[in-house]
Amino acid sequence: MSWTRTILRVDLTNGTCAPEPLNMGWAMKYLGQRGLATKYFVEETDPKVDPLSPDNKMIMATGPLTGTCASTAGRYSVITKGALTGAIACSNSGGFFGNEMKNAGYDMIIFEGRAPNPVYLLIQNDDARLLDASEFWGKSVWDTEEGIKAKHQDPLIRVASIGVSGEKGCKFACVVNDMHRAAGRSGVGTVMGSKNLKAVAIRGTLGVAVDDAPRFLAAADAGKKVLADNAVTGQGLPTFGTQVLMNVINETGALPTRNSREVQFDGAKDISAEAMAEKRVSDGKANLITNAACFACTIACGRVSAIERTHYTVAERPQYQVASGGLEYEAAWALGAATGVNDLDALTFANFICNEQGMDPISLGATVGAAMELFESGAIGTAETGGIELRFGSAEALTQVTELVGLGEGFGVDVGLGSKRLCEKYGNPDLSMTVKGQEFPAYDPRGIQGMGLTYATANRGACHLRSYTVASEILGVPEKTDPLTTDGKAALVKAFQDATAAVDSSGLCVFTTFAWTLDDIAPQIDAACEGSWSTDTLLEVGERIWTLERQYNLDAGFTGKDDSLPKRLLKDAAKTGPAKGLVNGLDKMLPEYYQLRGWTADGVPTNETLQRVAL
Amino acid sequence: MRITVKLYALLGRYLPPGSKDNQTELEVDDGTTPAAVMRRLALPPEQCHLVLINGLYVPPGERDRQALADGDALAIWPPVAGG
Ligand code: SF4
Numbered sequence: 001m002s003w004t005r006t007i008l009r010v011d012l013t014n015g016t017c018a019p020e021p022l023n024m025g026w027a028m029k030y031l032g033q034r035g036l037a038t039k040y041f042v043e044e045t046d047p048k049v050d051p052l053s054p055d056n057k058m059i060m061a062t063g064p065l066t067g068t069c070a071s072t073a074g075r076y077s078v079i080t081k082g083a084l085t086g087a088i089a090c091s092n093s094g095g096f097f098g099n100e101m102k103n104a105g106y107d108m109i110i111f112e113g114r115a116p117n118p119v120y121l122l123i124q125n126d127d128a129r130l131l132d133a134s135e136f137w138g139k140s141v142w143d144t145e146e147g148i149k150a151k152h153q154d155p156l157i158r159v160a161s162i163g164v165s166g167e168k169g170c171k172f173a174c175v176v177n178d179m180h181r182a183a184g185r186s187g188v189g190t191v192m193g194s195k196n197l198k199a200v201a202i203r204g205t206l207g208v209a210v211d212d213a214p215r216f217l218a219a220a221d222a223g224k225k226v227l228a229d230n231a232v233t234g235q236g237l238p239t240f241g242t243q244v245l246m247n248v249i250n251e252t253g254a255l256p257t258r259n260s261r262e263v264q265f266d267g268a269k270d271i272s273a274e275a276m277a278e279k280r281v282s283d284g285k286a287n288l289i290t291n292a293a294c295f296a297c298t299i300a301c302g303r304v305s306a307i308e309r310t311h312y313t314v315a316e317r318p319q320y321q322v323a324s325g326g327l328e329y330e331a332a333w334a335l336g337a338a339t340g341v342n343d344l345d346a347l348t349f350a351n352f353i354c355n356e357q358g359m360d361p362i363s364l365g366a367t368v369g370a371a372m373e374l375f376e377s378g379a380i381g382t383a384e385t386g387g388i389e390l391r392f393g394s395a396e397a398l399t400q401v402t403e404l405v406g407l408g409e410g411f412g413v414d415v416g417l418g419s420k421r422l423c424e425k426y427g428n429p430d431l432s433m434t435v436k437g438q439e440f441p442a443y444d445p446r447g448i449q450g451m452g453l454t455y456a457t458a459n460r461g462a463c464h465l466r467s468y469t470v471a472s473e474i475l476g477v478p479e480k481t482d483p484l485t486t487d488g489k490a491a492l493v494k495a496f497q498d499a500t501a502a503v504d505s506s507g508l509c510v511f512t513t514f515a516w517t518l519d520d521i522a523p524q525i526d527a528a529c530e531g532s533w534s535t536d537t538l539l540e541v542g543e544r545i546w547t548l549e550r551q552y553n554l555d556a557g558f559t560g561k562d563d564s565l566p567k568r569l570l571k572d573a574a575k576t577g578p579a580k581g582l583v584n585g586l587d588k589m590l591p592e593y594y595q596l597r598g599w600t601a602d603g604v605p606t607n608e609t610l611q612r613v614a615l
Numbered sequence: 616m617r618i619t620v621k622l623y624a625l626l627g628r629y630l631p632p633g634s635k636d637n638q639t640e641l642e643v644d645d646g647t648t649p650a651a652v653m654r655r656l657a658l659p660p661e662q663c664h665l666v667l668i669n670g671l672y673v674p675p676g677e678r679d680r681q682a683l684a685d686g687d688a689l690a691i692w693p694p695v696a697g698g
Contacts, residue, residue, distance in 0.1 A: 231664070231694035240624050245697030247623050247637070251690050252670045269636045274623060329697045468698065475665065475696055480672065514696040578670040 001209045002064045002528040003027055008106045008128055010121060012195050013054060013113030017121070017128040022107050027064075028531050029614065031538075034090045035505035035545040037061035037079040037108055041088075042548060044110075047555035051081040051187070052169075052194040054114035060101065060160070060200065061109075063507025064529045067102030067208035067295075070220045071227055072509035074099045074295025076183075081556070083187030083194070084171045084363065084418050085437040085461040088552045091174065091188045092465075092504060093160075094294030094302075095181030097202065100158035102507075104204030115196035120148065120161075123202040133198040140164060140356045141176040148201045161199035162189045163358030168408025169193065170416035172363035172439075180325025180355040181294065186438060186460050187418075189358050216527035223512075223520050224298050230515035232477070237301040237511065238291050242329035243273035245442075245470075252474055252483065253577020254447025255333065256440075258340045258392045259369040260433050260566070263444045263574045267342025271332050275344055280308060287344055289323050299511060303327060305348050313349035313399055325355050330464075333442035334365025339372060339398050346395035350402040357406030366439035367419040368401055370431050371411075379426045386410040430567050436461035436558065445565060445584040446574040448473050450481070450489040452584035453593060456563045457493065459549035465510060467496030477514055484578060486585040490592035498542035505545060544613040547597075547605055551615065560603030563590060616685035617642055620652060623692045626663075629656050649689055650679035658691065665692040 005022045023040075030036040037059040049055045058080040065073040076098030082089030101109070104123050118133040136144045145159040159177065166173030166189035173189030174182040183189075210216045227233040236244060249255045250268035257265040269275065276288040285306070292302035305326025307314045314320040327335075327348055335347040354361040368390075374380045375390040382388065386404075388411060390397045404412025414422055419439050423432035433440055438461025445452030450469035455462040464470065469492050473483035481488060499518055503510050506525060518535040526533040553562075564570075569584045594601060598609030605615075621638040622630050630639050643652065649666050666673045667690045673681055683689060 232696045236624065236693065236695040237697075240695065242697035244624050244692075244695040247621075247690075248665065248692060248695065248697075251621070251667055251688075274627060274637050465698065471696065477696065480674070482672075511696075511698055 001211045001530060002068060003032065003107050004102065004105050006106055008109045008123070010109060010111045010130070011113050012111060012115040012119065012130070012197060015115070015130050017130065019126070029541070030545060031064065031502065031505040031541050032107065033061045033063035033066070033075065033077050033505045033507060034079065034092070034501065035541060037077065038088060038090065038545060038548055038552070040108070040110065041079050042552050045081070047552055048557065049081060051083045051086060051191055054195070056081050056191060058111045058188070058191050058195065059108055062098050062102045062107055063505055065525060066507030067099045068210055068216070068220070068528055069296055070508065070524050070528070071224050071296060071298040072294065072512055073507050074297065075507050075509055076101060077504065078175050078183040078188040080188055080191045082460060083190035085186050086556060087186070087436050087459060087461055087558060088549045089186035089188055089460050090504070091183035091185045093175070093177055093181050093183040094297070094509060095178030096295045097158045097160045097177035098507070099295040100202040100204045102204065102208050103206055104202050105206045109200070111195060111197060114194065118196045118198050120199040120201060121197070122152070123200070123204070125204060125206055136198050137167065138164060141358050142179060142356050144199050145179060148199060152201070154203060157201050157203045159199055159201045161358070162192050163356060163406065165357045165359050165406050165408060165416065166190055166193035168416070170359060170405055170408060171418040171421070172360040172416070174358050174360045176355060176358045182355070182358070182360070184360040185362065185463065210528040211530050212527045216524065219523040219527045223516065223524055226520055227298055227512065227515050233299050233512065233515040237299050237514070240273040240277070241291065241301050241303045243276060243303070243327060243332055245329045246272035246332060247274065248474065249443060252447055253574060253579045254444040254483065255337050256433070256442065256444040257337045259338060259373040259431065260444065260568050261373070262576065263447050263579060264576050265337040265340070267340070268337060270342040271336040271344050271347055276303070276305065276327065282310070283308060287348060288326060294509070297509065301511060307345045307348050311345040311349070313346060320349065320352060324352050327351050330442050331361035331365070334362045335398065336365070338365045338369035340392035341395045341398050343395035346399050350399055353402045353406050359405060362441050363418055363439045364402060364405060364415070366433055367415050367422060368398055370419040370423055370433065371401070371415055373431050374423065374426050374428060377428070379428050384411060384414065433566050433568070434462060435565060436562050438462045443470055444574070445569050446582050447577065447579035448483045449486050449585055450483070450492055452565055452569065452586050453489055453493045453589040456565055456586055456590065457593065459546070459553055466500060467493045468500070469493060469496055471514065478517065484582065486588040490589050490596055493593060494596050497546050498539055500542070501545040502538040502542035505541065540613070544615060547609065547613045547615055550605060554604060563603055616645055618683050618686070619688040620656070621688060621690040623690070624695055625693050626658060626691055629658050643683065646682045648679050648681060648683065649673055652683070652689055653678070653691070662693040663691050664694040
């Protein structure tokens with residue numbers, strides 16, 4: 001315990017579902033979720049596999065703490081080879097689905113092959129069946145989730161599904177559970193769609209056992225007290241959500257704006273957490289209705305929003321005049337600053353559509369931003385966009401294109417390629433703000449230098465959640481470093497990467513680490529699980545996972561040359577703000593980073609390193 | 616001299632009534648420090664976590680030493696985080 005010690009293997013080609021024992025030797029080395037599923041994935045698939053071929057596999061995995069009463073312990077991840085990137089993909093989601101999977105008795109579900117016709121997987125504890133999904137194919141995430149619950153007459157079934165975008169091959173489709181929680185990045189939903197798997201529906205009632213219950217309850221309680229007493233996790237995140245960063249990052253001159261042509265957005269104030277909380281003059285209501293929590297979470301950073309009923313996006317469409325998943329910082333940045341749009345309700349609508357049709361709002365917004373630059377530079381015109389005047393700042397263009405991508409229609413097919421393929425298709429590869437094919441998120445590496453190294457080396461392509469040095473460089477957690485210098489950033493990035501890999505493998509939410517260190521997490525894992533789990537063990541596990549992912553990418557054909565950044569960030573200096581005159585100093589950080597990792601000058605782990613991390 | 620003061624998140628309530636976009640202009644004496652402005656606006660010190668002048672971080676020990684200049688923007692946040 002606290003693993004269920006059981007995996008469900010689903011052969012979609014032959015329509016079979018079979019339980020098998022978890023490899024406990026691997027669990028002791030890779031913990032769970034991100035680490036353990038990556039180990040299974042690497043062992044079972046050819047690294048050269050086409051992400052959309054039946055030979056690619058997709059794993060849904062919980063961590064050992066998932067389903068326990070530790071705070072935030074409801075997470076699961078989707079691990080596969082990413083459709084967007086061709087690199088190892090691991091996308092993490094909250095909500096309630098992960099808890100349900102664990103309670104049905106499974107640590108992970110491995111999907112292999114491709115179903116001849118659309119199917120969904122229904123799990124009720126040890127009863128697992130593939131069922132015909134033809135009635136749900138072509139439907140949105142929202143309709144699918146409601147439809148499955150109605151069909152089986154059980155509102156407590158938890159559903160993770162893809163929308164139409166994932167069926168139609170949009171490269172950044174995600175897997176959405178509980179209506180608006182997503183395993184968002186790298187195109188894991190695209191892989192699910194390629195397997196003709198519409199949804200996974202689970203009802204689990206078996207409970208989750210821990211190793212030493214009294215000690216675990218004490219450790220979990222102590223952890224909750226730390227979260228409650230901390231000003232960020234106890235007050236800041238529940239009240240303002242992640243969106244409170246909009247004005248912070250804009251003020252520090254690190255808000256990538258209009259496809260990263262600028263680093264500050266004059267409209268940031270209109271799309272910020274403060275703007276979401278402000279009552280409108282017209283109807284006296286605010287965009288933000290309330291906050292919300294995932295399973296077992298005592299932070300509750302989630303946003304629930306509603307759009308003003310007279311807004312052009314919903315005035316004639318009552319189905320969107322509802323309270324639904326509101327803007328998080330990343331989504332607000334991508335849909336707003338990256339496109340130059342400052343209409344809060346238009347961004348909220350685009351976010352609703354991302355949830356409804358299962359799209360990653362970061363990749364979507366960043367790709368629309370790139371398309372707007374292609375349009376304004378004349379590389380594409382209304383002939384390509386189907387008549388849409390795709391200019392920076394146009395809310396109408398943003399929402400129109402978002403709906404087209406969601407349905408895989410018209411110019412939405414082009415935008416659904418993601419920014420790299422789109423910019424290549426139209427002859428301007430340098431306009432794509434991506435690393436390893438993945439759009440980078442809401443922090444400009446000219447204003448936050450460590451994030452340049454973070455994006456360049458992230459194993460799943462550009463990503464902030466692999467080493468969130470913003471915590472240190474801007475927010476001062478655990479200690480303040482200067483965002484404008486490259487000094488010390490190689491060690492900072494490595495430390496964040498290793499610790500985060502361990503947290504991502506535990507079943508806990510990474511947002512706990514604004515208050516918790518591994519010293520708070522290790523006792524909870526140690527009490528819940530067999531084996532001995534200290535902070536040092538977790539750091540070792542984290543480094544092992546990082547190296548395993550790296551090795552997979554190298555075997556897949558990536559090289560050190562892919563640890564780079566778009567030219568714009570390396571050549572075009574920031575024009576305003578504290579970083580004015582600066583580019584990202586990746587060349588100063590990368591060699592030191594390779595050295596700290598024990599990799600060659602070309603970014604390949606040496607044999608000694610592989611031995612040291614026990615790979 | 617005049618400076619712009621920006622107060623965000625829960626500190627917004629300390630702005631003068633009628634302030635827009637979480638900011639206000641203040642007339643202050645030459646050589647005024649961030650700490651002096653914080654006292655003048657009655658900001659609880661423990662809520663002043665992130666203090667920036669023109670986007671540049673002012674460490675806690677510098678807040679009663681660093682002098683503001685005419686036209687500066689002083690921005691302050693309570694403990695916040697995101698992702
Ligand atoms: S902190 Fe936010 S994202 Fe993390 S588990 Fe809690 S509500 Fe979900």
